[in-house]
Amino acid sequence: MRIAGSVVVIVAAAAAPLAASPRTPLEAPTDTLAVQVNLAFERSITSSTIKTIARDEAAAIWKVYGVDLRWSDPGAPAALTLDVIVERYPQRVVDGSPVLGYTTVASAPIAPAPIRVSFDAVDSLIEHRPGADPLRRQREIGIALGRVLAHEVGHVLLGAPAYHDRDGLMQATFPSDDLVKPGRSPFRLTPRSVARLRVRITSLSSPPC
Secondary structure, three states, rough: OOOOEEEEOOOOOEEEOOOOOOOOOOOOOOOEEEEEEEEEEEEOOOOOOHHHHHHHHHHHHHHHHEEEEEOOOOOOOOOOEEEEEEOOOOOEEEEOOOOOOOOOOOOOOOOOOOOEEEEEHHHHHHHOOOOHHHHHHHHHHHHHHHHHHHHHHHHHHHOEEOOOEOOOEEEOEEEEHHOOOOOOHOOOOOOHHHHHHHHHHHHHHHHOO
């Protein structure tokens, strides 16, 4: 993702954006997919508040779709294991906007590439919000990190070819305020992505032949 008043998601294996179907009431998948997330924060990122909120936010976004993000038990059975690194790095810039997070989606049946999220890019975004006190700023950083992470997890869950919807969680751009405001309505899946997720849950949950 990158930010400049809006957020643009960068995915190395992304195809051309796909148009989203009109929104209609759609039930979440009935099956549950357990996903083990090995989440590592760079040592200099020490706030337990930020870490907890980021995990909770990403998990809450996916829970309504039957995806159980698990953080604390690497040995527990899971259909999919993801490595996520929240790191500090010199801000990557694409078309004048800093990248917030990225991953690569491959079509081959190999272990997913690590998801990388830039703490510094998100921190810089929150830092410039007027009137944010330190505690509120930590909370907003945590929420924003969780939403960036949820989007990138979406690319892995939905599989190749990677794509962006015109709205919802998997859209390519977000108004910057959406990353921190309380409501999660901008971070729902479109019917197209829910349908694709159903197929993917069935596929990932099926034991290999």
